[in-house]
Amino acid sequence: MHVPDGFINAPTSAVTGVVAAGAIAVSLRGARRELDDRTAPLAGLVAAFIFAVQMLNFPVAAGTSGHLLGGALAAILVGPCTGVLCVSVVLLMQGILFADGGLTALGVNITDMAIVTTVVAYAVFRGLVKVLPRGRRSITVASFVAAVLSVPAAAVAFTLIYWIGGTTDVSIGKVATAMIGVHVLIGIGEAVITALTVGAVVAVRPDLVHGARDLRQKLRLRVHGELVDAPAAEETPAGARTPVAARASRRTLWVTGLVTSLVLAGFVSFYASANPDGLEKVAADKGIDKKAEEHASADSPLADYGVKDVTNARLSGGLAGVIGVGTTVVAGSAVFWAVRRRRTGDDVSPTAVENV
């Protein structure tokens, strides 16, 4: 499913690139929260695991075989943020080293295969784990359903991206039927493998499964014949180790970041909503001679973009929305990052020495 160069036009590739960069920035922060300074080695090793497990062939029948895509598995085993990072790094390395998937299509590939699969899988998984009765079996069931949905979700995302910026004239209906049809089948295989793998890990090291971490039983000791709760374990989660003051300042930083991005979103959406008036006029002009011109300019990056989405106001709005959200996420997290770095400059947290 690696998209090569030239499959999606330049503007759409750029927008998905921005979306992917924003999502990676967010997950870098999230992963650091999940794993602290263990992020680099652990996420790196999990990425290597995903890379290796993609080479493990599962025979289907009559000589054909499939392999795991790994998005859902990563999300369930190590959490959504680390999962997005791992799959993105795998895709980045595949693009640069193995020429698998185009460099300009990196944004499309990451959005589609790293972000959509991971986020959908994790959301479905968490939802189901909350609803189903506690226990190992429901973890397996939830991971099956999460994986079964995540692969067609990626196919739908790809179809959407293709609809906005595909360079060929295959009708959207055909693409959707082919992509989603094939990926429902792939999804079933993926789901069976994911569920079996998660089941195997839960059976041996349930503490390693991020999605099942609240299933952990509290340690209880038998003292004089009756069970008592053990005193709080010395192993505390990363968040609790930081002093209260730091936590409070982090909360104000979250609020600042959120407000900044909201303000930015307001401005961007203002400009975005101011645009269609001008664009609609162009659309009316262009719409008339669209038939005649389509051939010559079908592939040009900007013409295609203009004609295609402007005839459909909803689409152009949506695209502007995506650009807006992407820019907002990037700008917001940049501000966030800058402020955070200055704050942590005076205490000796590991992140502060990062750029020395």
Added chain:
Amino acid sequence: MGAGHAHRLYRHGHSPVHGLPPHTKLAAVFAFVVVVVSTPREAMWAFGLYAVLLAFVARHARVPAGFLLKRLLIEVPFVAFAVLMPFVAEGEQVDVLGLSLSVNGLWGAWNVLAKGTLGVAASVLLASTTELRELLLGLQRLRLPPLLVQIASFMIRYGDVIADEMRRMRIARESRGFEARGVRHWGVLAKSAGALFIRSYERGERVHLAMISRGYAGSMPVIDEVTASRAQWSYALTLPFVALLVCVLGWSL
């Protein structure tokens, strides 16, 4: 570890292209691919010129044509897809050898084939003239977040270790008479995958402890900082600039 520390796609050499700082090469390849993707598909000659440019670079880097062509095989799945396209696309039809093909589909197939192949060829050239460590340094120089570069470098360093562990598991399975033939055997394979995950994760924890005990505090020391002079930049960026000229010509003609 006896196999050397270079990745399989790297081709050792001392050509001027090998000697360029990695971030200039990365920037040049990325700019080149962007230019190629934004060229109109009707300008067929432009893609020919791009191919000539890449061939020139390959010759300069002393990468043999056979090596390059063999690496291009990675895009075979998409060639199959492109071949299918003229049959499923809509629009006006044209008869070629008794088959009714869509004109748009033909253009689309050409577009994907030409741009995809050029993109793959450019990345293959980059990978075969740049060492792994250099590539990662280059990414860091290009302002990729340091944490992401660290994750990528751990993935690359331990990729072979993990893949080897998987190979040993396969040998262990096979030496006990196991042969995966169908869906019924997925359970065993999935247990292997689960065990592989646990081993990878635990190895990650050990690696982290080893790093901590050697004074790791969130960042890796860069001891081989790369810098590029103006001459090196302009040398590396010649490729995308010439390509840009071709692209502009392609639009104006």
